[in-house]
Amino acid sequence: MNEGSENALAGELLAVTRALKAHRLNVGTSGNTSVRCGDGFLITPSGLLPERAVDMVWMGMDGACVGELAPSSEWRIHRDIYASVSGAGAIVHAHPPFATALACQRVDIPPFHYMIALFGGSSVRCAAYATFGTEALSKNVLAALAGRNACLLANHGMVAYGRDPAHALAQSIELEALCEQYWRACQPEPPVLLSEEEMADAMERFRHYGARKFGL
Helix, strand or coil, X not given: CCHHHHHHHHHHHHHHHHHHHHCCXXXXXXXXXXXXXXXXXXXXXXXXXXXXXXXXXXXXCCCCEECXXXXXXXXXXXXXXXXXXXXXXXXXXXXXXXXXXXXXXCCCECCCCHHHHHHCCCCECEECCCCCCCHHHHHHHHHHHCCCCEEEECCCEEEXXXXXXXXXXXXXXXXHHHHHHHHHHCCCCCCCCCCHHHHHHHHHHHCCCCCCCCCC
């Protein structure tokens, strides 16, 4: 990949990082984002709110990195998702209020709303707890993402991936909205869940969701 393309991707990543803060999905230096880049990926730096596209750190799939800044402590999650999911073009890991609140209860989000199907199945799973930045956490995330494109992280936050940075951002915003709706729906009493048949129908419809033309 040439330098111009890499700079463009870094710019997209910076825009997503700023958008996450604007949408209150991240506060301060929490969370991290990345985008697939050549035979590796660009990721936000560790403990630093990036202000320029050049602040992004390029990493190879072997864990080697280029640049003066250290990569996010959660780089293993990003690397392992890219290695396991060919369709993952960008990843967002964030600590949004409602997603994190549910993650602290270590609960999966059940099919209380048909939009759950947007994330690939009839639920959004919560990955088992492990210390941040560890290989154990990365393995737990991969397990929770099996057949899904987003999950919660117990006592931590959430992860979502998409085909590009803008798509990953959109997925993250949608997930936080659903987390807020589920949280609020649970306040009077647990919501009525959709049946397996109803969710199967919604999942089938999502196969063509967002197609440019009908029938594609």
